[in-house]
Amino acid sequence: MKTRSAVLHTQPGRYEVTEVDLDEPRQGELLVKMAAVGLCHTDDHDVPPGSAPPLRLPLAGGHEGAGVVVGVGPHTPGWAEGDHVVLSFVAVCGRCRMCSTGHQNLCDLGARLFSGARIEDPTSFRMSYQGRPVGQAYGLAALSEHTVVDARSAVKIDPDLPLDKAALVACGVPTGWGSVTNMSEARAGDVVVVMGIGGVGINSVQAARAIGARAVIAVDPVEFKRETAKQLGATHTAATMGEATELARSLTNGQGADAAVVAVGVVTGDHIGEAVMSIRKAGTVVVTGTGSMRGGGGGVPFNHTMFTVFQKRLQGALFGGCNPRWDIPNLLAQYTAGTLKLDELVTRTYSLEQVAEGFDDMKAGRNIRGVVLFD
Numbered sequence: 001m002k003t004r005s006a007v008l009h010t011q012p013g014r015y016e017v018t019e020v021d022l023d024e025p026r027q028g029e030l031l032v033k034m035a036a037v038g039l040c041h042t043d044d045h046d047v048p049p050g051s052a053p054p055l056r057l058p059l060a061g062g063h064e065g066a067g068v069v070v071g072v073g074p075h076t077p078g079w080a081e082g083d084h085v086v087l088s089f090v091a092v093c094g095r096c097r098m099c100s101t102g103h104q105n106l107c108d109l110g111a112r113l114f115s116g117a118r119i120e121d122p123t124s125f126r127m128s129y130q131g132r133p134v135g136q137a138y139g140l141a142a143l144s145e146h147t148v149v150d151a152r153s154a155v156k157i158d159p160d161l162p163l164d165k166a167a168l169v170a171c172g173v174p175t176g177w178g179s180v181t182n183m184s185e186a187r188a189g190d191v192v193v194v195m196g197i198g199g200v201g202i203n204s205v206q207a208a209r210a211i212g213a214r215a216v217i218a219v220d221p222v223e224f225k226r227e228t229a230k231q232l233g234a235t236h237t238a239a240t241m242g243e244a245t246e247l248a249r250s251l252t253n254g255q256g257a258d259a260a261v262v263a264v265g266v267v268t269g270d271h272i273g274e275a276v277m278s279i280r281k282a283g284t285v286v287v288t289g290t291g292s293m294r295g296g297g298g299g300v301p302f303n304h305t306m307f308t309v310f311q312k313r314l315q316g317a318l319f320g321g322c323n324p325r326w327d328i329p330n331l332l333a334q335y336t337a338g339t340l341k342l343d344e345l346v347t348r349t350y351s352l353e354q355v356a357e358g359f360d361d362m363k364a365g366r367n368i369r370g371v372v373l374f375d
């Protein structure tokens with residue numbers, strides 16, 4: 001069939017709505033009609049001038065999506081047309097060492113998702129443009145009217161849930177939430193700094209409030225972000241990490257924050273260094289934000305002897321350390337219960353045609369989350 005996708009044809013470039021050919025789902029695959037897709041900063045990392053070339057072009061983008069199954073590959077038990085799904089940017093095999101020890105976010109299948117090809121066969125693609133294969137970001141290409149995904153990248157959800165809110169639980173919500181609840185060791189009574197209030201960091205703010213942090217310091221240069229953070233649980237805000245560090249020290253008798261989450265849009269070593277400075281002895285910095293997919297950001301400037309003698313911890317975090325199969329439905333249950341806010345995170349909606357504008361708004365700090373809605 002033909003479908004329309006947000007495709008990156010050149011690098012640097014912009015996502016362009018492109019009619020592509022989409023193959024039928026094969027065994028173990030699903031054809032999904034997308035309903036809503038959040039615009040996450042990760043989709044932009046290898047797009048602007050100066051960034052490293054992506055792994056393959058053309059690339060159909062988008063990974064924070066929810067939709068409805070409209071086709072099921074042959075011999076694919078457990079799925080039916082009409083199932084509602086959240087797509088997971090980490091596929092889950094359920095069998096590898098990481099999956100079987102409670103770390104589905106680190107499933108071995110992850111290494112195979114960057115090619116944009118099928119998980120089992122790096123030469124096999126389901127999308128093409130003018131006869132050339134089109135890679136699907138994380139095997140998904142969520143920013144498409146229809147897409148074909150591996151069933152291991154889909155999580156079935158309650159069909160009564162609104163898909164435009166469920167989409168957020170595909171990436172930004174678990175990533176930000178779990179960065180605090182799973183990765184930071186922060187607990188009730190602590191002082192938590194969240195650096196960067198986008199679709200990821202705002203959920204670290206919500207999580208810090210939920211675990212009973214006594215102070216949640218939201219840091220962002222954009223005033224609107226700081227104001228929104230206050231509505232969603234921040235007790236204090238700061239425009240710079242210098243201010244936030246002073247604030248954390250003033251609240252802790254000079255010691256510093258118990259934990260800091262780095263959720264800046266494009267993370268550099270300097271950001272991580274500032275976060276390390278803000279925490280107390282034996283505190284934790286969780287690095288959630290990333291830069292180019294090819295790595296980058298340079299070295300992290302901090303005094304490593306002080307880092308050692310203060311016994312600080314620097315912790316990377318993928319998908320907030322969440323398990324997609326458990327945490328996606330569980331976060332949606334928290335939304336239903338009213339303990340997690342999703343409606344307030346969507347600040348603007350776009351049509352697929354407006355996708356490049358949506359990413360521009362993201363980079364200009366106009367959104368907490370922009371969401372593309374499909375008919």
Ligand SMILES: NC(=O)c1ccc[n+]([C@@H]2O[C@H](COP(=O)([O-])OP(=O)(O)OC[C@H]3O[C@@H](n4cnc5c(N)ncnc54)[C@H](O)[C@@H]3O)[C@@H](O)[C@H]2O)c1
Binds near residue numbers: 196221241271288
């Ligand atoms: N680790 C993961 O699994 C994972 C998953 C999703 C996204 N990410 C990454 O998380 C990061 C955040 O994503 P997002 O979609 O929320 O981005 P976003 O662009 O929506 O938000 C980033 C925020 O950082 C703010 N910011 C910029 N410079 C800052 C500074 N020096 N101090 C404080 N704040 C600053 C911006 O104003 C913006 O509000 C990105 O790097 C993204 O790629 C990681």
Ligand SMILES: [Zn+2]
Binds near residue numbers: 040041043063064171
């Ligand atoms: Zn994302």
Ligand SMILES: [Zn+2]
Binds near residue numbers: 092093094100106107
């Ligand atoms: Zn696995």
